[in-house]
Amino acid sequence: MQLRFGIRTKLLLSILAILFVSYSTLLYSSMKTLNASLQTELDRNLATNLKYARSQYLDQAEIAKFSMMQAVVSQTVQQRLRERDSAWFSTRIKRWHDVLPFVDLVVVVDPQEKVLATLQGPEKNGPMELPAMVKQALASKRAILSTELLSGEFMCRAGVPGYCERPGSEALVATVAVPVIGTDGSVLGCVVTGDILNHHPNLPGKLQEVTGNNVEVTLTQRGLRVASSLPARVRESYILSPKVLDVLERGEVYRGRTDMGAKSYETIIDPLLNSRGEFVGSLSVAISTETVTNSRRENLQYILASAFLGIICSFAMAYFASRHLTGPLRQLAMSARRIEEGDLDQRVVGHQRDEVGMLASSFNNMAESLKERDGIINKKTGDLQELNEQLEKMVEQRTSALSMEMGRLEAVLTSLAEGVVVTDRDNLVVLFNPAAQQLFELVPHRVVGQSVERLCEMTGFCNVLEQVSDKAQREPRCGKKEVTVKGKRLHVNTATLQDEAGEFAGMVMSLRDVTKEEQVDRMKTEFISTVSHELKTPLTSIKGSLQLLLTRSKWLTDTERQLLTVCFRNTQRLIRLISEILDISGIESGGMIFNFKPLCIGELAVYAVEEIKSLAMGREITIVNTVGEHLPMVFGDSDRLIQVMTNLLSNAVKFSPEGKVVMVTAEQEGNYVVVSVADRGRVIQWSDRDKLFKKFQQIESTERNKIGGTGLGLAICKEIVERHHGRIFYTAAKEYGNTFSFTVPIIGETDAKG
Structure with missing residues (x-):
């Protein structure tokens, strides 16, 4: 016999089924959300405590870093470091140690990484092997703070007591290297300080006072405990497993659950890397899972009790709701059947202010909407037709504009x-x-x-x-x-x-x-070269005659000597201009011979500065040469490279205001040495920069009107540098100053080509 249920029974069973599914889903989602929330809170606590612990264990090193950075800017410290005054630094180190008593070692080195003084006094036992971070600090010219593993020998030489008896031991040290930079930007030395973390076994305990007793903090050196807040019975057996060490040595953070004694802990271990990125130790924070387990158990009990009471109340409410809703639903079904038969004027009468009343109102609104739909469709059709007409007009206008644009383009291409x-x-x-x-x-x-x-x-x-x-x-x-x-x-x-x-x-x-253009250019070059050759010989004879008259004719009057001097100076200028023209012609035709050999760029810079020194003194301009002897040897022609440097220095002196400084610098970039000449003259305008390295091109300026030239100097420099497989370029400062630079390959890069 098939069972038939009325609408009241079906509604009651449906409500009960919905309530059962809802409460089951709610219970499952609540437990899942609770577990996720507890785990998220645990992860947040671990990350927060680890961040705080890492900042605190380097707190004293940060203080030492900023203190030393303030101390090394003193002019007295820099002057004593230039003088290599070991005795003075021995006294100064003790005063620094009095101000920073927590610092366990202080070492002062010079730019060659030779130790001048330690806490024991002046270093007299020969060279000392310094941490790699000292070289990094000297090279980068900035203070470096890093956790380093220092050998017992270094600790002994640095004056730390207790390490001379253990020469093979190591120490985990929060090390600070502060370079001493002079006012001219040169590196004068370095001050190295260290806070030995092995001397602070109570450091995790101090951190635990802030984070709480349920948080355990441990500091290790190569996986072996250095300091920990764990109980003594657990602390002695605390050694990181090979699996954990493998993760930490890759520079990754380890996260997992571990058992320490009778308790289970959620642990996060952060690797400590030295300045070279090598693994030297770890800092771990562990939180007991006992609190999380108890909280989960209590919340589960509360959720189950609430669910049981909710199901009982929901059953009673479902029963009364089914009885209350049955009558209005029957009336709604009858009215809906009449509307289905085609009586669109039928309206549902509903006075309830609940969902049933809303449903009745929706039926009534639906009937009204059907009557209004036809009018709306007709109106929209008219609007669409109007929009279509507007679109056609816009297409016609756009087509006309495109036709006009095509006409313009065709006229441009035709002309x-x-x-x-x-x-x-x-x-x-x-x-x-x-x-x-x-x-x-x-x-x-x-x-x-x-x-x-x-x-x-x-x-x-x-x-x-x-x-x-x-x-x-x-x-x-x-x-x-x-x-x-x-x-x-x-x-x-x-x-x-x-x-x-x-x-x-x-x-x-x-x-x-460009056939005619190249022919004209070639004819111009040949004409200039021929004329220059023909003029050089008579000008040389005129120069010799004028020089002989000026040196041996004692009977000349002052006016005659002054006129002969002007003639001699102009003759020299003409010979120099003709020589430049012959140089550029020789380079372009391949007639100039280059004698390539290994060269020291520092020596070439000295020769170039000496040649231009008298010109600079006449304009009260100081030439500062910072090209050092440490640069690698280059491969090139010494006379031609000196000619390039002399030309750049001459331009810098000529076009710099009187009383300014011209800088000559050089540095290695990859397989090249870059030589730069910087002045403090007016910046060359953008419109004139394309003329810099072209033949017979001069930049208009007030200084140019006073100083003559052919406009060949930079063109000759460009040809010489390119014959050395390098390049020459210009860089402008933001306000005042111009820098001309060129590159020369180092030994081993061009000798095979040449």
Whole structure:
């Protein structure tokens, strides 16, 4: 017999089923959320306590760092360090130790990493092996704080008691290396301080006073305990397992659950790395899981009790709700049936202010909406038609604007003096301007629409047109090439076109005939070279005659001697200008011989400064040469490199205000030595920087009007540097000052090429 249930029974059973599923889901989600919340809180406590512990165990080292950084800026300390005054530093170290009594070692070294003084006094036992972080501090010119493992021998030599009897031992030290930087930026030495963490077994206990008794803090050295807040019976057996050490040695944080004694702990272990990134120890924070377990048990009891009471109350409420809702639902069903039969004017009468009343109101609103829908659709149709008409007008306006823009573009391309060829994605010619017609000697109707290969057959310009048909040109980039076709020298510029999707859409090629320009330039160069050769010999004779007259003619009057001096000075200037012209001509023609050999860039800088010294003294300009002897040997021609430095120094002195400083510096960058000459003159304008390394180009300025020249100096420097496989470039300061730099390869990089 099939059971039939009424709406009241079905509603009651449905409510009970929903309540059962809801409470089951709520119980499951509550337990899962509770566990996740407890675990999140545990993770947050571990991370917070670890962060606090790490900051506190280096607290004293940070104090020492900032104290030493204040001390080393003293002019007295820097002067004593320049004098290598070991006795003075021995007294000063004791005063520093009085101010920082927690510091266990203090060592002062010079730039060559030689120890000057320790806590024991002046170092007299020979060189001492220093931590690697000292070299890093001297090289980077900044203070470094790191946790280091220092040998017992170093600790003994540094004056730490108790380590001389244990020469093979090690100590975990919070080490600080503070470089001493002079006012000129040079490194004068370094001060090294250390806080031995092995001497602070109570440090985790102090941290525990802040974090709470349920948090255990442990500091290890290579996996062996140094200091811990654990009980004595657990502390002695605390050794990190090989599995944990493997994770820490990779520089990663270990996280997991461990058993210490009779208790289970959630542990996070942070590796301690030295300045070279090597594993030296660890700092761990552990929180007992007993509190989490008790909290989980208590919350489970509360949740189960609440669920039981909720189910009883929900059952009673479901029973009364089913009885209350049955009557209105029957009336709603009858009204809905009449609406289903087609009586759209039927309205449901409902006075309840609950969901049933809302449902009745929804039925009534639905009927009203059906009547209004037809009117709304008709209105929207009219609006769409109006919008369509507006869109057509906009399309017409845009089409007209595009046509006008195409006309402008066509006029520009037609008036261009350079030939322009444009292809599409299939390498078919779509544009061929009049200038290109003259170059190819073809009319447009025979070219447009043809493939590049067909155009090559008609013109014979295959070596030019392959720039367009080359498949490598389909990459989104621009290119420039010089080619010779039928005796014509052409500059070919190519650029790819892309569509909205970034795909290849064609190519634009610009052709310019530079044959006549190169002929004129070559004729000009040959004429200048010939004239210079013809003028140098008579000018040399004139110079010798004027010099003889000035040295041996005692009967000359002051006016005559002054006129002869002016003639002699102008003759020297003409000979110098002609020599520069001959130099640039010789370099370009390959007639200048370079004698390459290993050179010391520091010696070349000294020679160049000596040559320009008199000119600088005349303008009261100081030349500071900071090029050191520590730089590697370079491979080049000494006379030519001195010529480059002298030219750059001469320009810096000429165009710097009187009383300023010109700096000469050099440093190694990769396989090159970069030599720089910096002045404090007015910054060269952007519009003039393209003229710097071109022949016969001079920059207009007030100083240039006073000082003559041919505009060949920097061009000669550029040719000489490029013959050395280097490059020369210009850098401007933000306000005042210009820097000219050039590179020279070090030994081993260019000798094979040369």
